[in-house]
Every structure is written in structure tokens, then in C-alpha cells.
Amino acid sequence: MLSLQALKRSARYELIRAGLEGTALALRAGLPLADAQRGVIFALHHVDPESTASWVPNAWLSITPTFLEEAIQVTREEGLIPITLEELPERLADPADTRRYVCFTLDDGYRDNARFAAPVFRRQAIPYTVFLTSGFVERSRSIWWKTAQELVMKSSSVDLSPWGSDERVHLESRADRVGLFDRLSNAVSDAEDEDAAVARLDTLARAHGIDPLAITERLTMDAGALAELAEDPLASFGAHTLTHANLRKVSPQRLQHEMMHSAGKVRDYVGAAPATFAYPYGYPSAVGAREIAAAREAGFAAAVTTEPGLLSQASRDAQTALPRVSLNGFYQRKRYVRALLSGLPFRLRRR
Numbered sequence: 001m002l003s004l005q006a007l008k009r010s011a012r013y014e015l016i017r018a019g020l021e022g023t024a025l026a027l028r029a030g031l032p033l034a035d036a037q038r039g040v041i042f043a044l045h046h047v048d049p050e051s052t053a054s055w056v057p058n059a060w061l062s063i064t065p066t067f068l069e070e071a072i073q074v075t076r077e078e079g080l081i082p083i084t085l086e087e088l089p090e091r092l093a094d095p096a097d098t099r100r101y102v103c104f105t106l107d108d109g110y111r112d113n114a115r116f117a118a119p120v121f122r123r124q125a126i127p128y129t130v131f132l133t134s135g136f137v138e139r140s141r142s143i144w145w146k147t148a149q150e151l152v153m154k155s156s157s158v159d160l161s162p163w164g165s166d167e168r169v170h171l172e173s174r175a176d177r178v179g180l181f182d183r184l185s186n187a188v189s190d191a192e193d194e195d196a197a198v199a200r201l202d203t204l205a206r207a208h209g210i211d212p213l214a215i216t217e218r219l220t221m222d223a224g225a226l227a228e229l230a231e232d233p234l235a236s237f238g239a240h241t242l243t244h245a246n247l248r249k250v251s252p253q254r255l256q257h258e259m260m261h262s263a264g265k266v267r268d269y270v271g272a273a274p275a276t277f278a279y280p281y282g283y284p285s286a287v288g289a290r291e292i293a294a295a296r297e298a299g300f301a302a303a304v305t306t307e308p309g310l311l312s313q314a315s316r317d318a319q320t321a322l323p324r325v326s327l328n329g330f331y332q333r334k335r336y337v338r339a340l341l342s343g344l345p346f347r348l349r350r351r
């Protein structure tokens with residue numbers, strides 16, 4: 001049996017896929033593109049030629065280098081101009097400028113960005129911005145969604161007592177694994193104190209022979225790897241906090257510290273102060289008016305959410321609340337990228 005949540009999730013993906021297919025068909029029939037749009041900021045996480053099965057937790061975070069190259073080709077065919085995210089605010093602010101731009105951004109600083117994405121960007125002469133969480137760079141913070149993934153994929157049964165429950169969960173089917181992942185993941189996402197929830201998950205993982213910080217080490221770039229990537233003239237870096245915490249849940253002091261201090265850390269790693277910021281998680285329950293104002297006050301020229309949408313004239317007045325379109329592991333088709341660029345899926349969504 002699939003868990004209800006897994007079922008709902010797969011229904012939602014099917015609905016999105018159907019929407020993208022419908023849009024692709026409408027475009028082929030000659031439906032005009034959205035007017036007054038100013039382009040798009042793409043959000044990526046992993047770029048890796050080895051794709052995992054779609055049911056595996058976090059599979060949506062990973063796209064192949066081939067699909068990245070195809071997505072770039074689509075933006076060229078659509079006439080979008082590639083620029084750095086740093087340049088975008090100025091271009092959007094110019095009322096005489098009606099051109100459409102594309103920015104590529106990658107969150108969390110994964111090692112595969114340097115290994116597999118950078119060569120594609122180099123071949124295509126596309127600038128890109130990598131958002132860094134200093135807790136990952138310095139191996140002081142676990143990546144909880146990866147910890148949970150490893151726990152449910154590698155264990156045959158999980159004793160939840162270190163997590164404060166007297167249950168033992170047997171993991172035999174895919175649904176068992178997805179079910180426990182969803183449960184752990186909801187517990188962290190819903191927790192008022194995210195630090196405590198992450199620590200609790202770390203304890204649970206360690207009790208099952210998994211070292212959460214070794215996962216951070218295996219997956220993300222350290223200061224040395226970042227200094228090396230910073231040699232790439234197409235690479236820019238932005239801040240993505242110290243701990244990857246949901247900023248809506250932290251105190252005003254910590255909010256400021258997470259923004260300012262992580263910006264200082266990025267400067268130390270790559271030798272240039274970051275002008276851009278990405279909110280962890282990026283959805284409305286993790287980014288509100290207070291956070292958007294704080295990013296502006298912290299002096300970031302641009303800050304990005306994960307609220308799906310294209311850039312518009314309105315983005316000019318909301319430079320620290322810019323929408324992004326996710327290049328998602330579940331929808332790796334050129335026709336889907338074309339559909340997203342039409343803006344139609346987002347207009348349908350708002351209805």
C-alpha cells in the first residue's frame with residue numbers, strides 16, 4: 001500500500017505532467033506566449049548523469065547533464081538572453097528594457113555542480129550562481145533530507161526509540177521506505193525548533209550506523225573545492241544561510257545572523273562578497289514579508305524563492321522575492337521546458 005501522502009504526491013505530479021503536456025500541445029497549435037514577461041530564473045540542485053528511480057526520496061532534485069544542455073538549447077530557441085543573477089536587478093529596473101533574460105541557479109553547493117554542471121555551462125557559455133550553506137561547507141550541519149533518505153534506503157528495519165517513539169518500522173517495500181521518509185521529513189518540516197528536529201534525526205541515523213556529517217562531506221563542496229570552482233569565470237556564488245533553517249521560524253536576531261554571517265562566509269570561500277541570496281526551501285511557509293525585507297536590508301541585490309513563476313514587470317519591485325522555475329528530475333523533457341517558459345502553467349495554477 002502506498003501511504004496516502006505518497007499517493008497524493010504522485011497524483012499531483014501526474015496532474016502537473018498533464019498540465020505541461022497540455023501546454024506543449026497548445027503551443028504546437030500556435031497559442032501565443034505570455035506577454036510582458038521578462039524571462040526566467042531556473043532553480044537546480046543536483047546535476048548527475050546517474051539518475052535514480054523516480055520513487056526514491058529526493059529523486060526530483062536531480063537532473064542529468066544532457067537535460068541541462070537541452071534546457072539551455074530551449075532558452076536559446078526562445079530568444080532568452082543568459083545573464084548572471086547579479087546583473088538581473090539592474091536589467092529589470094530599466095523600464096526601457098523589454099528583453100527577456102535567463103539565469104541559472106544551483107542550491108546547496110553539491111559536488112556534482114562542479115563535476116557535471118560546470119562543463120555544460122562552459123560549453124554553452126552560460127553564467128551560473130551556486131548558493132552556499134556554510135554549515136554544509138564546514139561540515140557542521142547535516143543535510144536532513146539526505147540523512148532521512150539514506151536511513152530509509154539502507155535499513156531493513158528502523159527502531160524509532162532514539163527518535164522518541166517505541167515503534168520499530170520494517171522496511172520491505174518501496175511504500176514502506178517512502179512512508180517512513182515522508183514521516184521523518186514531515187517531522188522536521190513541521191517542527192517549531194528545526195535544529196532540535198534535525199539533531200533528533202541525526203541521533204536516529206547514528207543509531208543505525210549512518211554518519212550524517214559524512215553524507216554532507218560526500219555530497220557538498222568544501223572551501224577547497226569552492227576556491228577551485230571560483231576560478232571559473234562563469235561561476236558566481238550567493239548565500240544560502242548558515243544552517244539551512246526555515247527562516248520564518250527563527251528569531252529576528254538569528255534571521256539577520258543567518259543572512260549576514262553566511263554572506264561573510266561566502267566571501268571568505270570565494271573571495272567576493274555575494275550580491276545574491278536564496279531562502280532555504282523557498283516556499284511561502286519558509287519565506288514571508290519579514291524575510292523579504294530582511295534580505296533587502298542585508299543589502300542583497302537579488303533574493304530568490306522557489307515560488308514558481310516567470311519574471312515580469314512586477315519583479316522590478318520585488319527583487320528580494322523573485323520567483324524561480326525548478327528544473328525538476330520528474331519532468332526532463334524539452335517540451336516541458338518550452339511549456340514552462342510560456343508561463344501558462346503558472347497562470348493555470350493561480351486560477
Ligand SMILES: [Zn+2]
Pocket residue numbers: 107108240244280281
Ligand atoms: Zn537549499
